Amino acid sequence: MIASIEADAYPDNDSVSGILSFLNDHREFLRWTPSASSNRGFLDVPEHIGAAASEAYRCAENNDLRAAVLLARSVIEATAKAKDIKKGSLADKIDEMHDQGFIREHIKEGAHEVRYLGNDMAHGDFVDPVDKEDADLVLALMSEVLSEVFQSPAKVARARAARDAKRQAAATP
Structure with missing residues (x-):
């Protein structure tokens, strides 16, 4: 107006x-807002999960920190569900991702840190403000989970496929 x-x-x-x-x-x-198609590089992450992760980063860039943290928490849960871990609380799902070998111990602890702060947002406990440092840390931890579960295994698979292709090419007269 x-x-x-x-x-x-x-x-x-x-x-x-x-x-x-x-x-x-x-x-x-x-206020400049990145386009909805901006991507943080979540290659090899299922599209719906990568889109939510990118949106979490856009929220943080726009200083919508509670939204960023809540989305990061949701991305962790969606990651578990993508691996067919659907029962129990988010804490149970994170532990099960670890038990099934999808994430290492320190990544499990990082996922729980995302869950702790995200729970405040998810359950309407807005007493303490979310600062930029907390939101940035949560997003970095969320990204670590995505790397561990989706991106790193895909890189290894591509390296293996490239090696196999070279071996086949060398063996073919």
Whole structure:
């Protein structure tokens, strides 16, 4: 509303230079938001999980820190479900991912850290604010889980396939 009212003060607001001048003079009201298609590089992660992880990062970039933490928690749960671990609480699912060998001990602990802070958001306990450092840490830990469960195994599979292809090519006359 402020922009449309003040735009009338710019006699040249129909030209590109007038619009640019207006935007420059009112930049405190502008906020750039990355497009919904921006991706944090979650190659080899199921599309719906990678999209949610990217969205969590976009939330943090926009200073929507509670949303970022809650999405990170949800990404951890979706990761367990993608590995057919669907029963029990999120804590149980994280432990089961470890027990089934999808994540190592320290990644399990990181997933639980995401769960701890995310639980506050998921259960409506908004007493303590989420700061940028906490949100950034949660997102980094979420990314570690995605790497451990999806990305690292896919890289190994590609390396194995490349080696096998070279061996077959060398053996073929």
